[in-house]
Amino acid sequence: MTVGASERIQALYWIETAFPPEDAAAVMAGEQSSGTFLHVPGETPELLERAAARVESIELLEPVAQPSLPGASIPKGLKGAPVYRRATVRVSWPLANPGPSLPNLYATVAGNLFELQQFSGLRLLDVTLPEAFLDVYQGPQFGVEGTRRLSGVEAGPLVGTIIKPSVGLSPEATAENAAQLAEGGIDFIKDDELQADGPNCPFDQRVDAVMRVLNDHAARTGKKPMFAFNATGDIDDMLRHHDAVLRAGGTCIMVSLNSTGLPALARLRRHSQLPIHAHRNGWGILSRHPALGLSYVAYQKFWRLAGADHMHVNGLQNKFCESDDSVIASARECRIPMFRRPGRGCVVMPVFASGQWAGQAPETFRRFGSTDLIYACGGGIMAHPGGVAAGVRAIRQAWDAAVAGRSLEGAAREHGELKQALEKFGK
Amino acid sequence: MTVGASERIQALYWIETAFPPEDAAAVMAGEQSSGTFLHVPGETPELLERAAARVESIELLEPVAQPSLPGASIPKGLKGAPVYRRATVRVSWPLANPGPSLPNLYATVAGNLFELQQFSGLRLLDVTLPEAFLDVYQGPQFGVEGTRRLSGVEAGPLVGTIIKPSVGLSPEATAENAAQLAEGGIDFIKDDELQADGPNCPFDQRVDAVMRVLNDHAARTGKKPMFAFNATGDIDDMLRHHDAVLRAGGTCIMVSLNSTGLPALARLRRHSQLPIHAHRNGWGILSRHPALGLSYVAYQKFWRLAGADHMHVNGLQNKFCESDDSVIASARECRIPMFRRPGRGCVVMPVFASGQWAGQAPETFRRFGSTDLIYACGGGIMAHPGGVAAGVRAIRQAWDAAVAGRSLEGAAREHGELKQALEKFGK
Numbered sequence: 001m002t003v004g005a006s007e008r009i010q011a012l013y014w015i016e017t018a019f020p021p022e023d024a025a026a027v028m029a030g031e032q033s034s035g036t037f038l039h040v041p042g043e044t045p046e047l048l049e050r051a052a053a054r055v056e057s058i059e060l061l062e063p064v065a066q067p068s069l070p071g072a073s074i075p076k077g078l079k080g081a082p083v084y085r086r087a088t089v090r091v092s093w094p095l096a097n098p099g100p101s102l103p104n105l106y107a108t109v110a111g112n113l114f115e116l117q118q119f120s121g122l123r124l125l126d127v128t129l130p131e132a133f134l135d136v137y138q139g140p141q142f143g144v145e146g147t148r149r150l151s152g153v154e155a156g157p158l159v160g161t162i163i164k165p166s167v168g169l170s171p172e173a174t175a176e177n178a179a180q181l182a183e184g185g186i187d188f189i190k191d192d193e194l195q196a197d198g199p200n201c202p203f204d205q206r207v208d209a210v211m212r213v214l215n216d217h218a219a220r221t222g223k224k225p226m227f228a229f230n231a232t233g234d235i236d237d238m239l240r241h242h243d244a245v246l247r248a249g250g251t252c253i254m255v256s257l258n259s260t261g262l263p264a265l266a267r268l269r270r271h272s273q274l275p276i277h278a279h280r281n282g283w284g285i286l287s288r289h290p291a292l293g294l295s296y297v298a299y300q301k302f303w304r305l306a307g308a309d310h311m312h313v314n315g316l317q318n319k320f321c322e323s324d325d326s327v328i329a330s331a332r333e334c335r336i337p338m339f340r341r342p343g344r345g346c347v348v349m350p351v352f353a354s355g356q357w358a359g360q361a362p363e364t365f366r367r368f369g370s371t372d373l374i375y376a377c378g379g380g381i382m383a384h385p386g387g388v389a390a391g392v393r394a395i396r397q398a399w400d401a402a403v404a405g406r407s408l409e410g411a412a413r414e415h416g417e418l419k420q421a422l423e424k425f426g427k
Numbered sequence: 428m429t430v431g432a433s434e435r436i437q438a439l440y441w442i443e444t445a446f447p448p449e450d451a452a453a454v455m456a457g458e459q460s461s462g463t464f465l466h467v468p469g470e471t472p473e474l475l476e477r478a479a480a481r482v483e484s485i486e487l488l489e490p491v492a493q494p495s496l497p498g499a500s501i502p503k504g505l506k507g508a509p510v511y512r513r514a515t516v517r518v519s520w521p522l523a524n525p526g527p528s529l530p531n532l533y534a535t536v537a538g539n540l541f542e543l544q545q546f547s548g549l550r551l552l553d554v555t556l557p558e559a560f561l562d563v564y565q566g567p568q569f570g571v572e573g574t575r576r577l578s579g580v581e582a583g584p585l586v587g588t589i590i591k592p593s594v595g596l597s598p599e600a601t602a603e604n605a606a607q608l609a610e611g612g613i614d615f616i617k618d619d620e621l622q623a624d625g626p627n628c629p630f631d632q633r634v635d636a637v638m639r640v641l642n643d644h645a646a647r648t649g650k651k652p653m654f655a656f657n658a659t660g661d662i663d664d665m666l667r668h669h670d671a672v673l674r675a676g677g678t679c680i681m682v683s684l685n686s687t688g689l690p691a692l693a694r695l696r697r698h699s700q701l702p703i704h705a706h707r708n709g710w711g712i713l714s715r716h717p718a719l720g721l722s723y724v725a726y727q728k729f730w731r732l733a734g735a736d737h738m739h740v741n742g743l744q745n746k747f748c749e750s751d752d753s754v755i756a757s758a759r760e761c762r763i764p765m766f767r768r769p770g771r772g773c774v775v776m777p778v779f780a781s782g783q784w785a786g787q788a789p790e791t792f793r794r795f796g797s798t799d800l801i802y803a804c805g806g807g808i809m810a811h812p813g814g815v816a817a818g819v820r821a822i823r824q825a826w827d828a829a830v831a832g833r834s835l836e837g838a839a840r841e842h843g844e845l846k847q848a849l850e851k852f853g854k
Contacts, residue, residue, distance in 0.1 A: 051595025071748030103686035114711025115747035168478025259530035261688010284541025320542035321498030
């Protein structure tokens with residue numbers, strides 16, 4: 001593989017440090033490229049020129065008096081109380097260090113940095129990659145257009161739901177559930193991330209039972225809801241799961257990203273003929289503390305490039321602790337091309353989920369600015385007083401109102417299902 | 428696969444919450460098994476009996492007045508300032524929920540928990556697994572005994588080092604470095620985690636160049652240092668890298684765990700005929716905040732079962748912010764069998780690294796209580812005033828003194844290399 005000598009990987013970090021920020025940034029760049037804690041003979045000027053990471057810019061933010069994370073050190077001989085300076089820092093690496101390899105990119109930009117004593121806070125905010133990565137990784141195969149094509153939803157969000165209870169249903173009970181949802185007019189159904197291939201609900205039996213009813217439904221009505229079967233497992237299992245879904249006429253597989261890892265996702269993508277619905281469970285570990293980990297902007301780029309088609313972004317007013325601003329920023333990012341190469345922007349479909357019902361539709365549309373999304377409601381559909389079909393209709397009525405710029409209360413005067421939803425869930 | 432109905436997965440958590448701990452624990456168990464935020468029809472008593480997670484015990488700790496993590500909620504209608512109660516909580520799941528699958532286990536015990544609003548702190552401390560996992564996963568292939576056999580080090584720690592500069596050396600320069608280290612009597616050499624298969628130092632060329640000198644050295648002296656080639660990459664690359672090392676007569680491969688993921692590591696293990704040296708770079712993301720993420724005790728169990736032979740544990744007085752207590756606890760854990768089945772305890776060899784030199788040997792031995800370890804020094808060997816051979820000898824002299832219960836200063840009176848090391852690095 002030929003890599004242009006001038007091509008560089010860029011990464012943006014938020015840092016907090018009791019040391020001069022330029023010194024701390026130099027430690028980051030050194031630790032993550034050719035630096036050593038003592039000078040060694042091989043560290044020649046030519047090698048440094050070729051391999052050293054570069055601090056491209058530092059922008060100071062407001063300092064604080066208390067460290068965000070424990071375990072940080074302060075400069076030796078410091079007089080008085082330390083000041084913890086905050087800054088955003090842009091660092092670049094020669095592409096030739098890791099090469100266009102996602103696992104090695106991760107070790108470079110998100111490796112041995114977060115434990116450095118110089119930092120009382122360090123978070124990866126963004127990465128910008130040379131196009132050489134596109135020659136190695138395939139990115140999403142279906143994205144928004146392919147998902148609309150396979151699900152037959154030409155406009156508006158895909159109205160989705162999650163099989164509940166999360167885990168424990170038999171294949172037959174899952175299929176009954178799916179049949180009811182299909183009758184109710186659902187566009188998209190997903191397994192829970194806890195339901196993969198356990199012995200109480202083996203994957204193959206679930207696929208057979210569910211696709212029997214969905215294929216039957218499609219034959220009768222012309223509409224086949226997209227069902228994201230949780231294919232998470234070891235590599236050969238995931239490939240086999242994919243094949244089972246494809247063979248049964250299914251149109252989507254789901255994987256838990258943090259359980260799967262980048263190499264396995266890229267391998268699955270290379271094999272796949274179906275959209276890959278990417279679940280980010282465990283994301284809280286990587287993101288819950290604002291001074292540590294990764295922003296979703298950075299995180300989702302790795303997985304989009306590796307081949308995810310749908311990326312979970314949480315939802316407005318969710319049951320987790322993520323703010324609405326953060327949810328919207330994440331969702332918008334999914335639509336921003338990662339690369340300029342035509343057709344290779346790796347744009348994906350965001351999935352809004354967690355405590356969603358009709359109520360969040362107007363605000364979601366107003367802030368996200370598009371209906372290119374999957375809107376996944378659990379209880380919001382399943383527990384609708386009028387049943388599942390009424391639950392689905394209420395969601396659509398809410399989104400139609402949102403797109404038309406009408407209030408939900410106004411639309412509810414014409415739509416009984418939406419009215420019921422507002423009465424039950426809107427308190 | 429048959430799974431006994433009574434077999435359960437156990438997980439221990441540290442939690443902090445403004446809610447009654449028993450309520451918060453019930454939320455954890457519900458969210459991670461059959462719970463929904465509204466009751467749904469399929470949630471029958473039989474299903475709950477079969478699939479529900481169970482809170483086994485709660486042990487209260489000292490409460491605090493301030494939340495450790497932002498974003499947590501407090502009980503509605505609470506009068507007065509909230510109290511954040513801390514506790515350790517043991518939760519169990521039926522093995523039949525995820526089945527004996529590491530990726531799905533991870534989604535179960537370390538999935539959508541860390542973002543729950545009820546918690547201002549949540550950390551996975553430990554997991555205990557049924558033996559059914561041993562029928563699916565192979566665990567370490569070489570461990571301590573295999574590593575000693577392949578490296579020819581019958582007693583004492585494997586004295587190791589890391590190729591420096593971390594990244595940027597050509598294959599030939601790496602081989603020169605390795606030749607010098609072999610002449611110096613080193614037992615173990617590893618690539619840096621930043622040096623994998625970049626175009627400036629392609630993996631295959633590095634293996635060929637390095638193994639040419641190490642094989643030659645072995646032919647002359649009978650001793651072949653173990654070289655852990657950084658095989659991290661996409662799956663087919665890792666398998667191919669393994670084959671290249673094996674073909675060239677090499678005795679170890681290294682992978683960055685967090686870049687690799689559990690399925691890819693298990694796949695590599697299934698293919699491998701070499702010890703797998705597991706690097707935990709990026710570990711700080713998962714562990715730096717004490718109220719979030721995973722303890723190393725929990726983390727390392729996943730990777731040991733998946734097939735790691737050597738696990739990095741940092742070192743005493745390291746350049747990162749981990750405490751000595753934490754380092755020792757991690758290293759000890761590597762020696763504790765995960766399972767009782769004979770020969771299947773998944774015991775691995777801990778790797779002490781980061782700022783290590785002769786100086787930490789006595790305290791490391793005193794607290795770890797064994798020499799079954801790799802002791803990896805960078806500058807501590809490479810920058811020794813007497814050169815590499817003197818650097819290696821100084822490390823051995825320090826460990827001999829440690830095992831004999833002598834002080835380093837005492838031993839340094841007889842050993843010039845140790846004396847030089849103490850003078851240079853001991854300030």
